[in-house]
Amino acid sequence: MNPLLRKAFNENFTEDKYAEFLLSLNAGLQKPIEFRIAESPVFLTDDFRDKLIQAGEEIIDTILQPGFKELTDRAIPEKWKVANERGHPHFIALDFGICKDEAGNVVPKLIELQGFPSLYGFQVHLAENYRHTFNIHGNQTIFFNGLDKASYLQLLKETILGPYSPEEVVLMDVNAHNQKTAVDFYVTQKYLGTPIVALEELIQEGDQLFYMMGEEKKRIRRIYNRLIFDEIDNDPEIFNKAPDIRQPLDVEWITHPNWFYRISKFTMPFLKGDYVPKTQFLHEVKELPEDLHNYVLKPLFSFAGQGVIIDIMDGDIENITDPENWILQEKVSYEPVVESPDGGVKVEVRLLYLWPDKDEKPTLAINLARLSRGKMIGVRYNKNFDWVGGTTAFMHK
Missing domain, CATH: 3.30.1490 (Dna Ligase; domain 1)
Structure with missing residues (x-):
């Protein structure tokens, strides 16, 4: 990690600034953020950034190879197969732990991957607040491939909205407004204008889906899908209360639910390379x-x-x-590479790709990071710690 930027950040960090940061981050939101936000962003060196990019490209090459869909058909549980699968995933997320190799070099190691959207809206909001409160230099960015906020949001619109107007595309999840990641839904709605609709609020007429906007019934052309079937697996009555979204419907999925399974832990045994643990x-x-x-x-x-x-x-x-x-x-043994006021902290960086229908391949666009002191990354392993939680990684433009 970048030692100069880390030193400067830590020297200027105060608990009052962190409290100010959290107030600014939550200002104007429909409800407070429900997961812990870390005290600090991560600062990547150019060398480590380039290793991350290379590691991601090698994995994307496997996903793009002919026959990948046939290779991963078994990944989709029969119970959760959804009709009308699209040709490619619109979102790809690759999680890398920051480790050391046998020679002592800091390297990324793949932990997990998913063909499913992550916090594509919230990360922009988060980075802006880190920058504002902690005076992050303007030559530092969270974006890849020369993107800035405007071009990134344009790419996000092309991916999620495509040719449709925002009111024809709904962000859908089960109990959407009660999800811990609802803050991302609200920020996305602010950036793109997409309404947030719970699974139970979908209205089916024939093979078409609708939702209510006030007193007006609106046709759904695309679903920006945030529903993970694991969350409804224990409710056998779910499709008595809502349309069975697995059936053939006249609606486009962004991204199709089958990709959640195709690009997942199931993919790990097919991946090789220096940045992939033997699986x-x-x-x-x-x-x-x-x-x-x-x-x-x-x-x-x-x-x-x-x-x-x-x-x-x-x-x-x-x-x-x-x-x-x-x-x-x-x-994978995480190396505590971020120096906090009272010791080292482990880091995971998630590379987030966007793949609009018009493009031949996905674009590495933005990142998400998480800090941890526990045995694993995740809330349940980091209770009662500070300098842990959700964050982002800055790097030189």
Whole structure:
């Protein structure tokens, strides 16, 4: 990480500034942010930024290869297959832990990936508030490929809205206004004008979907999909209360729900390279590694880190009844590269790609970062810590 920018930031940091930052960040929002925001952004060196870009390109090349959809058909649970899949994912997110290699070099290591949207709106809002409160220099950016705020938002509009007007495209999630990430929904609505609609608010007539805008019924041409089926898996009555969105409907998906499964932990065993931990489907492991303590077990079909076995104990593997739905993955050891006032903090950087229909391939556009002191990245592992939570990474333009 950039030592000069880190030193300057820490020397000027105060708890009062952080409190001011949080007030500014929440000002004007429909409700306060419901997840922890870290005290500091991350400052990348040019060298590490370039490694991140290279790592992302190598993974994107695998996703673009012919036959990728056939390779990943098994990834989609039969129960959650949705009709009318589009030709490519409109969003790709790649999560990299910041680690050290055997030579002591700081390198990115892939942790997870998803063909699903992330906080594409909120990250712009977050970076602007970091910049304003902490006087981040103008030569620092959160964007890639020469994008700035205006060109980034134009790319976001092309991806989500396409040829339609904002009122024809809805941002949809189950219990949309009660999601912890609802702040991203509201910021996106501010930038793009897309209405926020809960699954239960969809109205079906024939194969068409509508929503109510005041007293007026509006036709939905596109769904900016933020619904993850894991969240409704335990509600067998869900499609008695709302339209069954798995059926063939005259609506476009941005991005289609099937891509959430295609680009996921399921993809990891097909990836190779210096920035990818060794990963195998559990049922294809012919001989367990002798250093099993250096591996983790991950269920393919789980959400937000649930079910992951970090420290494999005797009997854990033998007790798994569906090994085809698990992966055995080399452990990634995060390096505490961000210096806080009281010690090092671990970092994960998420590269966020946008892929409008008109483009031949995705564009690396923006990033998200998370700081952690716990055993894993995530809220449940970082309770009662400071200098942890959601943030962003700045780098030289």
